[in-house]
Amino acid sequence: MAVLTRRNFLKSTAAAAGLHLLPMGHxxxxxxxxxxxxxxxxxxxxxxxxxxxxxRQAPGFMGEDPALTPNLDRFAAESLACTDAVxxxxxxxxxxxxxxxxxxxxxxxxxxxxxxRPYMASSYLRANERCLSDVLADSGYDxxxxxxxxxxxxxxxxxxxxxxxxxxxxxxxxxxGFSFWHSHGIYDNHLAPRYWVGDSPRDRPTTFYQxxxxxxADVAISYIRNEGGRVRxxxxxxxxxxxxxxxxxPWDMVPGEYxxxxxxxxxxxxLNRPNVDFDSTSGEVISGIGSAHLYFAAVTGVDHQFxxxxxxxxxxxxxxxxxxxxxxxxxxxxxxxxxxxxxVWYEESLGIPFIIRWPGVIRPRRDDLLLSVPDIMPSxxxxxxLGSRTPQGVQGIDLSETILGGSGPxxxxxxxxxxxxxxxxxxxxxxxxxTYAYNRSVRAGSSELLFDNVHDPYQMKNLARRDAATxxxxxxxxxxxxxxxxxxxxxxxx
Ligand code: CA
Numbered sequence: 001m002a003v004l005t006r007r008n009f010l011k012s013t014a015a016a017a018g019l020h021l022l023p024m025g026h027x028x029x030x031x032x033x034x035x036x037x038x039x040x041x042x043x044x045x046x047x048x049x050x051x052x053x054x055x056r057q058a059p060g061f062m063g064e065d066p067a068l069t070p071n072l073d074r075f076a077a078e079s080l081a082c083t084d085a086v087x088x089x090x091x092x093x094x095x096x097x098x099x100x101x102x103x104x105x106x107x108x109x110x111x112x113x114x115x116x117r118p119y120m121a122s123s124y125l126r127a128n129e130r131c132l133s134d135v136l137a138d139s140g141y142d143x144x145x146x147x148x149x150x151x152x153x154x155x156x157x158x159x160x161x162x163x164x165x166x167x168x169x170x171x172x173x174x175x176x177g178f179s180f181w182h183s184h185g186i187y188d189n190h191l192a193p194r195y196w197v198g199d200s201p202r203d204r205p206t207t208f209y210q211x212x213x214x215x216x217a218d219v220a221i222s223y224i225r226n227e228g229g230r231v232r233x234x235x236x237x238x239x240x241x242x243x244x245x246x247x248x249x250p251w252d253m254v255p256g257e258y259x260x261x262x263x264x265x266x267x268x269x270x271l272n273r274p275n276v277d278f279d280s281t282s283g284e285v286i287s288g289i290g291s292a293h294l295y296f297a298a299v300t301g302v303d304h305q306f307x308x309x310x311x312x313x314x315x316x317x318x319x320x321x322x323x324x325x326x327x328x329x330x331x332x333x334x335x336x337x338x339x340x341x342x343x344v345w346y347e348e349s350l351g352i353p354f355i356i357r358w359p360g361v362i363r364p365r366r367d368d369l370l371l372s373v374p375d376i377m378p379s380x381x382x383x384x385x386l387g388s389r390t391p392q393g394v395q396g397i398d399l400s401e402t403i404l405g406g407s408g409p410x411x412x413x414x415x416x417x418x419x420x421x422x423x424x425x426x427x428x429x430x431x432x433x434x435t436y437a438y439n440r441s442v443r444a445g446s447s448e449l450l451f452d453n454v455h456d457p458y459q460m461k462n463l464a465r466r467d468a469a470t471x472x473x474x475x476x477x478x479x480x481x482x483x484x485x486x487x488x489x490x491x492x493x494x
Contacts, residue, residue, distance in 0.1 A: 037385030043140070044358065045322040046239040046380065047224075049309065050099075051213070051302045052092065052148060052248035053342065055331030056085065056351030057273075058299045066270060067299045068261055071307030075326065076355050080362050080403055085354035085371040086414035086430055090330030090342040092150045092186070093123060094419050095373055096243075100131040100151075100176065102377030102394035104485040105417060112420035114185070116154045116165035119420070125151035127174050130391040132377040136239045137177030139386050142232040144180035144223050146216045147243035152185050159202065160187075167194075169202040178241075180232060182219050190246050190253035211255050213244040217305035221312040242309070247298035247332070251291045258301040262293035270296060273348070275458040277338035288340040295334060319359060323383060326355045327376075336458070345416045345428045345437040345449070346459055356403060358383070363405050368432060372414045375399050395485055413474075415481040423492035429478045435459060436474035440493060450474065 037043055057064035061073040061081070087095055089105050097103075097110030105111040112123040125131075133143050152168035154160065160167035168185040175181060180198075184205065187194050193212035194205045208215050220242050223231050232238055246254065262270065268278070270292040280286055306326065313319045333339040333348045342349040354371050356362060371379075374396030381390050382400025390398065401408025416428035416437060428437030428449075437449040448464035450471045464471045482490040 037383065042321075043237045043384055045237045045318060046136070046141075046325075046384065047220075047242070047309070047313070047322055048240070048325045048327070049242045049244070049306055050325075050327045050329060051244040051246060052329055053332045054247055054299065054302060054328035054353065055334075055348055056083075056328075056353050057331070057348065058247075058296075059303075059353060064273075065296065065299075066265070066272060067296045067303075069299065069303040071303045071310065072326065072353075072355070075306075075310060075324070075357060078359065078364050079324075079355045079357035080364065081366050082354040082356075082369050082371050083366055084368045084430075084432065085327070085352050086373075086416075087328075087330040087342075087350050087352045088372050088374070088415050089417040089419050090344070090350045091419040092148075092329055094417075095329035096149070096151055097125050097129075098373040098396075099376055100125065100133060101129050102132065102374045102390070102396040103129075104374055104395055104415070104487070105419070106422070106487045106489075107393070107395055107485060110151065111422060114150055114153055114166075114168070116158065121153060123420075124153035125174075125176075129176070130393075131176040132380065133177040133239070133241075135177075135381060135386060135389050135391065136384075137179070139384075139389060140236055141177075142180070142236045142238045143178045144182075144220075144232065144238065144240040145175070145178040145243070146180075146182045146219050146223070146241070147184075147212070148186055148245050149183045149243065150186045154185070159205070160185075169196055169205075171202075172199065180223060180240075182216075183243075186245075188245065188248070188250060190250070193245070211246075211253075211301065213246055213302050213305040214255075216242055216244055217308045220309050224309070224312050224316060224318065244302055244305070246302055247295050251294035251298060254294055254298045254301055258297035258304070259294065261300055262296050265293065267292055271335055273336055273458055275337055275460050276335040278335070280335070280338045282338060284340055285335055285338055289335040292334055295332065322358075323362075323380070324357045325376075325380075326353055328352045343419055345426065345430070345435055347435070347453075347457075350416060350430065362403060365405075367402075369399065369402060370411045370414045370430070370432070371399060372396065372411065375411075379403060413477050413481070415478070415485070417487070417489075422488055425489075427478055427482060427487070427489055429474055429481065431474070431477075434470065434474060436464075436471060436478065438475060438478060440489075448475075 059072040060069045061076045093114045094105045097108045101108040154165040154168040158165035166186045190212045194207045330342040331349045336348045378390045378398040379400045382398040413429045413431045418425040426439040435451045439447045450464040451459040
């Protein structure tokens with residue numbers, strides 16, 4: 001049985017265990033650290049589309065959920081599709097901060113969601129963080145952000161009054177290089193979304209009466225087309241981030257044209273995973289299971305709108321010169337293990353799509369690369385020929401050589417971090433063979449979970465007691481990760 005003991009002892013055992021964690025400095029080794037970028041002389045554009053709560057199992061090409069995603073299926077066939085990408089801290093704000101800073105939550109300060117709750121007061125993106133977008137802006141890119149930002153701490157008088165405020169304005173000096181702005185902090189009325197547009201002031205957001213992914217695709221298309229050069233600087237490459245809110249709840253706010261594709265399917269056909277608890281005593285779970293067709297309707301709608309953006313790139317002759325990434329901030333449990341939502345180590349929560357296309361440069365294929373969210377920033381900078389501009393302090397690994405099909409690094413594990421849990425709560429690791437989680441509880445002491453992801457892909461049998469040796473090895477790998485990123489959770493247990 002693995003236990004947490006003294007930190008320096010663990011340091012030596014981690015070294016003795018011969019862990020194949022990658023050294024922090026590895027990112028500097030990219031063959032593409034200096035210009036030109038991998039694809040040729042001029043810098044490619046970058047388009048990152050990341051809907052919220054779009055689980056890894058959802059796209060049809062994955063062969064898991066029965067969702068209709070023809071555009072993603074086609075896109076994946078033209079792309080590198082990572083089948084084992086991990087959202088290390090599966091929650092909105094921590095993901096977004098890891099994406100932009102290349103750092104784990106304890107290093108960038110966004111350890112929990114951003115809302116007005118007192119215990120979330122320190123969880124917001126610092127103005128002085130050097131983000132992926134800051135580097136791109138300083139490297140000559142025109143930057144656009146569309147959709148959900150969710151990285152500000154709401155301040156009174158709240159723009160979104162209520163017992164708990166979520167939405168907040170982002171002033172231009174906190175936009176980290178994004179010059180085109182069509183965003184909200186968080187606004188969950190998907191049928192009447194509200195955005196701050198350009199330099200509109202805090203008290204002047206604009207409401208649009210369209211399904212938000214449809215609206216955001218329209219705005220993205222307008223940005224890409226750039227008619228008359230009025231939207232962005234046509235002389236510069238662009239980097240556009242589109243952060244759609246669906247399939248995040250509320251799920252009943254989705255156009256009927258998508259709902260009707262699923263309305264005839266029995267819920268047990270929709271939720272085909274054997275770990276779904278149809279007999280749950282939780283009203284939330286039963287209600288969520290009953291709304292599964294709406295979740296998949298939103299998935300199909302997001303796929304449709306993503307397809308419109310891709311079509312625009314093709315129509316404008318920009319597909320070849322644009323790196324396109326499709327990912328998500330975390331998954332959705334949808335009744336698996338009797339849970340809804342995210343914030344847990346199970347595959348349905350921490351598994352995210354990561355599909356990247358660069359025609360003629362990235363060879364289309366599937367890959368089980370254990371990509372972590374902080375790796376995205378240094379990897380994209382590596383691909384763009386800007387690896388040498390990766391800021392000091394970035395904790396992610398530059399996987400650009402691996403993405404390009406070379407013999408680059410391949411992490412042996414990815415870290416799991418429970419959001420908002422800085423002393424108690426869970427940490428864990430996901431390897432190709434196993435998922436391990438260590439849960440430190442206030443009252444009940446500590447507990448371990450170990451799942452064999454190969455023989456038990458739905459994670460229904462906890463093997464922590466039966467296979468204590470494997471659990472102990474994974475515990476050491478988890479500790480090595482926590483040492484590497486200097487997670488205060490580790491110190492709290494010693
Ligand atoms: Ca989210």
